Amino acid sequence: MTKIYQPTTTGLLLVDPYNDFLSPEGKSFARAKEVADSVNLLEHLKEILNAVREAGIQVFFVPHHRSEPDDYENWMHPTPYQLLTKQRQVFAKGSWGGEFHPDFEPQKNDVIIKEHWASSGFANTDLDHQLKMHGVQKIIVVGMLANTCIEATARFGMELGYHVTLVKDATAAFSKEAMHAAHEINGPTFAHAILTTEELLAGI
Numbered sequence: 001m002t003k004i005y006q007p008t009t010t011g012l013l014l015v016d017p018y019n020d021f022l023s024p025e026g027k028s029f030a031r032a033k034e035v036a037d038s039v040n041l042l043e044h045l046k047e048i049l050n051a052v053r054e055a056g057i058q059v060f061f062v063p064h065h066r067s068e069p070d071d072y073e074n075w076m077h078p079t080p081y082q083l084l085t086k087q088r089q090v091f092a093k094g095s096w097g098g099e100f101h102p103d104f105e106p107q108k109n110d111v112i113i114k115e116h117w118a119s120s121g122f123a124n125t126d127l128d129h130q131l132k133m134h135g136v137q138k139i140i141v142v143g144m145l146a147n148t149c150i151e152a153t154a155r156f157g158m159e160l161g162y163h164v165t166l167v168k169d170a171t172a173a174f175s176k177e178a179m180h181a182a183h184e185i186n187g188p189t190f191a192h193a194i195l196t197t198e199e200l201l202a203g204i
Helices: 029-038 041-055 080-088 127-133 146-159 176-189 197-202
Strands: 010-015 058-062 138-144 163-172 193-195
Touching: 010 041, 010 146, 029 041, 029 163, 029 176, 041 058, 041 138, 041 163, 041 197, 058 127, 138 146, 146 163, 146 176, 163 176, 163 197, 176 193, 193 197
Parallel strands: 010 058, 010 138, 138 163, 163 193
Antiparallel strands: none
16 A cells, blocks of 8 residues: 555544553443454554554544533533443543553653543544644544544544544444444445555555
8 A cells, every 4th residue: 555644644543542441341341342352453553553653643642521420410412322421430530441541641742632522522622723733634543432432533524624544443332233334334424544454554
C-alpha cells in the first residue's frame, strides 16, 4: 500500500482506552471480551500506537465522560444508555476503571481531548479545534466501541470534512452483530477507508 498516512496531516484518535473496557477486571470487559479476543484487539491497538508514534503521527486521546453519582440530575433528555452508565458507574471518576489501560498511557506530546458526554468525540469537545490546530486532515479512529463512540466520532468527522479511516480489528463491540453492522453496513456510508491493522500499518 502507498504511504498515504503522512505524519504532517494524519492524526490517530484513540477512543475510550479505559480499564473498564480493556482490562479483565473492568466493568464492561466481559461484555466485549468475545469480540475483542476474536480480532486480537489489544495487540492490534498496541501495534498501531507504536507505529504511529514511530512515524511521528500525532496521537489524540478521545475519552468518554468519567461517571459521577450525580450525573444527569435535572437533565431534560438523558438516554437509557447514559442512565445505565451512571447506575453502573462505568469509567467512574477517580476509580481504577476510569483510568487509561496501562498499555495506553498518554505520552508527553499526546493531546487529551475534553471528555465527551455521549457517543461522538466531537460533540461539545475541543476535538475539531485541536485537529485543525495540528493541521490534521486524515483521522484514523480506533478504540471502543465499534458501533457507538467509534462510529459516532468517525461519522461526525466525515461531516466536518476529515478523511476517515476505520480499523476493523482495532476495536470491539458487545456482539458480533454490532461489529458486523459497524463495518459492513454503517461504516461504508461514511468512512473513506475500512482496513485491517496490517493494511493500515502498510500505509503509515
